[in-house]
Every structure is written in structure tokens, then in C-alpha cells.
Amino acid sequence: MTKIAIIGGGAAGAALFGSLLRHGRMLDVEWIAGAGANGRGVAYATPDPRHLLNVRAAGMGLYPDADEDFLTFAAKRLPNTAGTDFLPRHLFGDFIESQLQERVASARRRGQNFLVHAQEATRIAPHVGGYRIVLADGTAREAEVVVLALGSLAARPLRTVSSDALASGAYELDPWSLPQRVQVPRRLLVIGTGLTAVDTLLSAARLWPQAELVAVSRHGLLPFVHLPSPLEPYALQQDLNAALLACTGAAPMLGLLRNAMRASPQVAWRSIIDGMRPINARLWDGLTLARRKQFLRHLRWLWEAARHRTAPQTAQTIQQLLDEGRLQVHAARVLAVAGHGPLDVAVRARASQIQSTLQADLVVQATGLDTAAAYSAHPLLSHLLRDGLAVADPLQLGVAAQPDGRLLDAHGNVQPNLYAIGSLLRGNLWECTAMPEIRAAAHALAQSLAAGRTASADQATACAPAAGVAAVQTHSLPCPCP
Numbered sequence: 001m002t003k004i005a006i007i008g009g010g011a012a013g014a015a016l017f018g019s020l021l022r023h024g025r026m027l028d029v030e031w032i033a034g035a036g037a038n039g040r041g042v043a044y045a046t047p048d049p050r051h052l053l054n055v056r057a058a059g060m061g062l063y064p065d066a067d068e069d070f071l072t073f074a075a076k077r078l079p080n081t082a083g084t085d086f087l088p089r090h091l092f093g094d095f096i097e098s099q100l101q102e103r104v105a106s107a108r109r110r111g112q113n114f115l116v117h118a119q120e121a122t123r124i125a126p127h128v129g130g131y132r133i134v135l136a137d138g139t140a141r142e143a144e145v146v147v148l149a150l151g152s153l154a155a156r157p158l159r160t161v162s163s164d165a166l167a168s169g170a171y172e173l174d175p176w177s178l179p180q181r182v183q184v185p186r187r188l189l190v191i192g193t194g195l196t197a198v199d200t201l202l203s204a205a206r207l208w209p210q211a212e213l214v215a216v217s218r219h220g221l222l223p224f225v226h227l228p229s230p231l232e233p234y235a236l237q238q239d240l241n242a243a244l245l246a247c248t249g250a251a252p253m254l255g256l257l258r259n260a261m262r263a264s265p266q267v268a269w270r271s272i273i274d275g276m277r278p279i280n281a282r283l284w285d286g287l288t289l290a291r292r293k294q295f296l297r298h299l300r301w302l303w304e305a306a307r308h309r310t311a312p313q314t315a316q317t318i319q320q321l322l323d324e325g326r327l328q329v330h331a332a333r334v335l336a337v338a339g340h341g342p343l344d345v346a347v348r349a350r351a352s353q354i355q356s357t358l359q360a361d362l363v364v365q366a367t368g369l370d371t372a373a374a375y376s377a378h379p380l381l382s383h384l385l386r387d388g389l390a391v392a393d394p395l396q397l398g399v400a401a402q403p404d405g406r407l408l409d410a411h412g413n414v415q416p417n418l419y420a421i422g423s424l425l426r427g428n429l430w431e432c433t434a435m436p437e438i439r440a441a442a443h444a445l446a447q448s449l450a451a452g453r454t455a456s457a458d459q460a461t462a463c464a465p466a467a468g469v470a471a472v473q474t475h476s477l478p479c480p481c482p
């Protein structure tokens with residue numbers, strides 16, 4: 001029996017836990033899911049009905065071999081739902097919970113061993129035959145295989161924010177906490193114009209109808225928008241993808257993309273970008289470190305806006321706010337945030353280079369996914385890095401790992417039974433944070449673990465824990481999922 005521990009209670013942890021539960025009695029699975037333990041994570045915990053999925057209903061799901069399930073679930077709650085719709089994210093959270101309940105119930109019926117811990121893991125250390133995991137209450141668990149599904153890390157304040165501003169209570173690092181604020185701001189400034197910033201603006205507009213809203217980012221670019229109905233695929237996508245894979249560097253790739261878009265004006269650029277999805281990880285893998293840096297410096301902002309598009313309804317609401325004059329979007333660099341509240345935000349406009357100061361009662365940092373492991377105060381990750389069990393990715397996009405998710409230690413050795421899934425792997429895979437990629441990765445990892453492809457003596461490297469599988473005691477305790 002292989003004992004597997006999953007750490008992280010978001011959608012990635014849920015997808016892996018659910019997939020492993022299906023593999024029967026040869027696996028003993030523990031899900032260390034943190035408070036809540038419901039699989040919603042950051043993205044699907046929002047109760048705001050205006051926060052929509054940015055993937056059409058037909059493209060969402062928890063398991064890749066059950067494509068229709070989310071649509072069926074949604075149609076029972078929202079009659080007339082179509083696969084092309086962009087549905088509220090909380091509905092997908094409800095779906096995850098219901099899927100977990102089903103898998104847990106059937107695992108219980110089969111008498112399978114599993115455990116769910118509604119608390120955080122704070123430390124992992126090598127232990128005979130695997131790892132020892134310390135939980136927040138000081139108890140320890142043991143597992144042969146550990147998978148980290150920690151999601152994005154808590155945001156760090158931008159370097160330009162003064163300590164006074166941080167202490168004032170008028171600088172908010174958690175965009176999802178706006179509903180808990182009692183004081184109504186007259187002017188709210190959001191730093192960032194990506195998907196999280198858009199959600200923040202939607203919530204603020206609803207919570208505080210009189211507030212003036214300002215969003216600032218270097219390029220001032222809001223996410224591009226999905227068209228109401230799906231597009232035909234680009235007929236020459238296969239050839240284009242083969243040519244892209246044969247390229248060495250970002251510039252020739254860009255050239256190929258420009259030519260394809262120019263030569264096929266009847267095919268929207270969206271089809272071409274979406275059609276690249278199956279090869280994005282391979283394209284990333286083919287880039288040298290220098291080229292990856294180049295891409296991040298010069299093209300990331302454009303790629304993110306084009307690839308992670310917003311739902312048409314969301315864009316309409318934002319446009320309405322712009323048309324009513326309630327929202328202003330500036331392309332400017334934030335130079336400093338100072339004051340005790342209201343805060344002074346010094347900016348330099350991108351086009352004119354003119355510096356000015358914007359005042360706001362509340363400044364919200366919504367600069368998107370933070371995966372800079374080396375700078376994170378995340379207790380578990382900090383310990384892993386300090387103990388040399390993990391090493392930060394050189395681009396500060398997560399942790400260094402093999403393409404299959406196995407972590408590298410501080411000496412560059414592969415950790416045979418310590419994996420990551422989801423956003424911690426961004427440096428290695430780039431595209432690994434959305435549900436379609438996450439559920440495929442969870443499924444593949446579950447298959448591989450169930451097939452017994454855990455470390456064997458010949459796979460083990462210098463840093464591997466001592467060989468020999470410890471006898472592990474297992475329990476079947478009630479799952480805290482509702």
C-alpha cells in the first residue's frame with residue numbers, strides 16, 4: 001500500500017485527492033487541506049455572483065475523464081445554461097464540493113483508507129521511507145509520497161509602499177477581503193489591471209456605488225475579451241504549432257504568429273492563441289533561461305491579457321463603469337505609496353513620462369499571482385527552502401522541478417517522491433495554473449502514483465531518503481467535507 005499526502009486545499013489538491021480516491025484500496029491518501037478543506041481555494045471561494053469563470057462552462061471540470069459533469073451540475077441550478085456560457089465562479093466551487101462528497105462517499109463504501117486534515121502543514125522532513133509532515137497543531141504524519149498543491153502565495157507589498165502606508169490600514173494586500181471593510185472609501189485605487197484587478201473593481205463598484213474607482217498599471221491594459229460564441233479553430237494550427245516548436249527564441253515565434261494572424265484575417269487571433277494551448281509547455285521548455293527572461297520582460301503583459309481573457313459580461317460592466325466616468329484606467333508606473341490614509345500614490349505616466357500624485361482612501365494591490373518562493377513568508381515553503389529540500393526557480397516563478405513535477409533539491413538532485421502541482425511549477429511549465437491544465441496534471445499524477453511508479457532504488461538520487469518503506473498505520477476517519 002502506497003501512502004500519499006497531498007498538501008493544499010484548493011482545486012488542484014481536490015482534483016488530485018478525488019482522482020486518487022478512485023484508484024482503490026492499494027492507496028492510502030491523506031489530504032492536508034487547511035481551514036475549510038472544501039477544494040474551493042482562492043478562485044472559487046468568492047461569493048460575488050459578478051466574479052465569473054474565464055473559461056466556458058463546457059471547458060471546466062475537476063476530472064478530465066468526466067467532461068460533461070460541470071455542465072450537467074450547472075444546468076440543474078441555472079436552467080438554460082449552455083456550454084458556451086461563462087458562469088459564476090462560486091457555482092464551480094459548489095461543483096467541486098459536490099464532486100468531492102461523491103468520491104468520499106464511494107471510497108468509504110469500499111472501505112478505502114483516507115484522511116482529511118482541516119489544518120495546515122508547517123514542515124516536511126525526510127523520514128525513513130519517505131517524509132514526515134508536521135501539522136499546525138504539532139501532530140505529525142508520515143507518507144512515502146508528498147504532493148504540494150499550495151497554489152499562489154500570499155501577496156507581498158510592492159517595494160514602493162512605505163511602512164507608514166502599510167500600517168495605515170488604507171493599503172490592502174488581499175483583494176478578496178473588501179466586503180469585510182466597514183469604512184466606505186470615496187476614492188479607491190487598484191494597482192494592476194489584470195483579472196484580479198477587474199474582479200476587485202466589480203466588487204468595489206457593487207459595495208460602494210458612490211466611490212470613484214481608479215486602476216493603474218504599467219501598460220494600462222485590461223484583459224482582452226472572449227467573444228460571445230466560440231470561434232472555429234484555425235485550419236492551419238497543426239502546421240503553425242509544428243513551426244513554433246521548431247523555432248529557437250521568442251522573436252521568430254512572434255514573427256510566425258504575426259504572419260499567421262495577418263494571412264488569415266477571417267480567423268480571429270483568439271483561435272490561434274487558444275490553439276497553442278497544447279504546446280505551450282513544450283514551447284516554454286525549449287526556451288533558454290535568457291529567452292524566458294526576455295519573454296517575461298517584454299511579452300508577458302501582452303500574453304497574459306490575450307491568453308487569460310475575460311468573460312463578455314465582465315467586460316461590459318467594466319465598459320459601463322468607464323462610460324459613466326466612475327472608473328479611470330491609467331497606464332503609469334507606481335513610484336511610491338506614502339501617507340497614513342488617505343494615501344498618496346506617486347505615478348509616472350507611460351506615454352508622457354509626467355509624474356503626478358493620485359490620492360485614495362483605499363489602495364488595493366491586485367497585481368496577480370505571486371509565486372516567488374524565495375521571498376515568501378509561507379511557513380512550509382520557507383522551511384523546505386531553508387532545509388534544502390526545494391530550491392526556488394531561477395525566474396522566481398515557483399520552485400525548480402522536473403517536467404513531471406518532482407522537485408529538485410538545493411544540489412539539483414531530483415527528489416524522487418516530493419512533487420508539486422499547479423502554480424508552483426510555473427517556472428518549469430509556464431501554463432499550469434488554469435483548471436484544464438490542473439485537472440490533466442492531477443489525473444496523470446494519480447495514474448502514475450497508482451501504477452506504483454514511486455521511487456525505486458535505481459531512481460533514487462544522492463539526496464533520497466533511506467530506502468525501505470516504513471510500516472504505516474492507517475485510519476478511516478470522518479471527512480470534514482460537508
Ligand SMILES: Cc1cc2nc3c(=O)[nH]c(=O)nc-3n(C[C@H](O)[C@H](O)[C@H](O)COP(=O)(O)OP(=O)(O)OC[C@H]3O[C@@H](n4cnc5c(N)ncnc54)[C@H](O)[C@@H]3O)c2cc1C
Nearest residue numbers: 008009010011012034041042053054120121151152422435
Ligand atoms: C481570482 C482567480 C480566478 C480564476 N478563475 C479561473 C477560471 O475561471 N478558470 C480556470 O480554469 N482557472 C481560473 N483561475 C486559475 C486558478 O488558479 C485555478 O483554477 C485553481 O483554482 C488553482 O487552484 P490551486 O489549488 O492550485 O490553488 P489555490 O486556489 O491557491 O489553493 C491552494 C490552497 O492550498 C492551501 N494551502 C497553502 N499552504 C498550505 C499548507 N501548508 N497546508 C495546507 N494547505 C495549504 C491554501 O490555503 C489554498 O486554499 C483563477 C485564479 C484566480 C486567482
